[in-house]
Amino acid sequence: MRKTIDQVAQLAKVSKATVSRVLNNSPKVTEETRERVMKVVKELGYYPSAMARRLTTNKAETIGLIIPAPHDRTFGNPFYTEIIRGFAHQAKIKKYDLLLFTNEHKFNYSQLFYDRRVDGLLLIGVKRNDKGIIQLSKKEFPYILTGKIDYEDANYIDAENRRGAYRAVSYLANLNHKKIAYIGGSFEFVFNQERFEGYLSALQDHNLEYGKELTMESISTQESGYEAMRKILKFSPIPTAVFAANDLDAIGAMKAVKEKGLRIPEDIAFIGFDDIQLASFMDPPLTTVRQPIFEMGTTAINLLVGMIEGRVKGAQQIELPTQLIIRKSSGKIRMCK
Amino acid sequence: MRKTIDQVAQLAKVSKATVSRVLNNSPKVTEETRERVMKVVKELGYYPSAMARRLTTNKAETIGLIIPAPHDRTFGNPFYTEIIRGFAHQAKIKKYDLLLFTNEHKFNYSQLFYDRRVDGLLLIGVKRNDKGIIQLSKKEFPYILTGKIDYEDANYIDAENRRGAYRAVSYLANLNHKKIAYIGGSFEFVFNQERFEGYLSALQDHNLEYGKELTMESISTQESGYEAMRKILKFSPIPTAVFAANDLDAIGAMKAVKEKGLRIPEDIAFIGFDDIQLASFMDPPLTTVRQPIFEMGTTAINLLVGMIEGRVKGAQQIELPTQLIIRKSSGKIRMCK
DNA sequence: CCCACTAATGTAAGCGGTTACATTCGATAT
């Protein structure tokens, strides 16, 4: 019932070694026998057993993808969806399977290497102090993080967060905004801190005031961006511009502003970060710092496959450039009051 | 360097059969030797090779998850994200790995069974006339579709689309709306047709007019919902209510309405379908037909695992009930002009 | 005290491939 390489060998009147060679495109096979074998393979509908191949070659042909736990509020973040698109696209090209794991209960990544289910790991949404990563590095297991962490030998791919934020805030400053608020996610993630630092240093370079009441923490969802903005709006005078370290925060915040009857960008200008699909569809369309998310995904796969196959060595740390996408929400130059 | 069962056996001074028994919780092992073996396992940091186990037991311990191609416009649809949440959650509980595939270039699902990479398949976003599914059914490969298709022996899990749509539109009719527009996705997907039929039969039952110009096709994205609504708004008199077969369409359509300076729900009432997270966060919050998406995901896994392990037989067709979630966008009862 | 029986453990075959090494065979050089 199940087709095996032996059956093919018998029918084609060759040894299974030869069948194996044909299937693996070994050069030392006559064209004639290659055809004969392939004919039988076709007729029989034979597909080599992946598990058998993986056992003998000691390769899983598989990359593990670790995403946040299902109960994590960030689970469906469009950034994740988009980078997974990049992973899926490139993994197929590189002929690796993608195994999906959910990061629950201090999940022990290393096990996936020990029991040889994966050749490498891709990790999304890892917090800066995650200890598991250090183990992976020390054991020289191939892996790539999406986003920098504290451990300095970690392999990661990230965007130029500080520069992106700096440019966005400078842009607002050059538009003559004096009071620029900040909404951003927890410093548990390094990229949030970097974006905040970019914000700060832009304020400094433009001699703008920085106030505790102008910066609000959120958890990178629309709801929390909304709540954060409502708090900011309670202070007076209210800021004339908001830089949100995350598009979802920006979108939530914009809702709070509209609800208050204020206009965007006339009363309050907005810039977000990420450039998720939704950003351009906002009303007004959201000016934002674009990360090349899909490209980050494909690059991560290429790098990881390089590490797996031994072509790439040492700690890999890549930061892709960001780009300020100017739309309506940031408005025009602001007249002095 | 690599730990194997033989090493464990040697150190524990037993045969590898015994080690295997211990690891698989076979009852016929003395408590004493079980402890001795486990001690060695711990000390050595031994994890059994997944591939070896899978080869001998002829089980992949893996479920394949087939999602739309990366270039497909629906790739990041929140419905998919949410149902995948359910899959991931339940697969972990059932101890199956989840293998992610992208449905490109007429991808041949069957191969995944032939080369024994998966024990079963979960398919998302499959069109009604997909021929691959018939093969799966005929071969009795375990699989579950998310959404009904034309093939009547197909295994699927779906929501009560017709009833959901019927109730939504009836609700609008009872609010005294006479002219109710429809925006919905392509009939390539059966659920879209069912929702449309639910819409139609509600119109009939309430003696409401049906007009070609009141129904608009879209592709279930905000952009296309927006475009569809702009077309509808060109006719006059414009409808007083819109039922969108998809929340994303509804959200896009709402934007077009607001842009025109019309009020929701006073000028035009809205009801969507799905109840994605975004729905409740709209302004006004979107009334919608809720599908139990997460639960559909977990149910699908349970069913599929049942099929794989031979406990569940025959064609599986499940429709989970929907529920009308009433929020602001559908408004109050409408006075006659 | 021996035998039969059961529970615990061991032995070895097999899962379905890959690959190092051995063999065969035809062509070329001598």
Place this chain on the structure above:
DNA sequence: ATATCGAATGTAACCGCTTACATTAGTGGG
């Protein structure tokens, strides 16, 4: 014609487990 060589193919070991069957040890009954 024979020795030499290389290309094509075959042989068999091995990857790391599971499990049917064989063996051993331990127990109680006659």
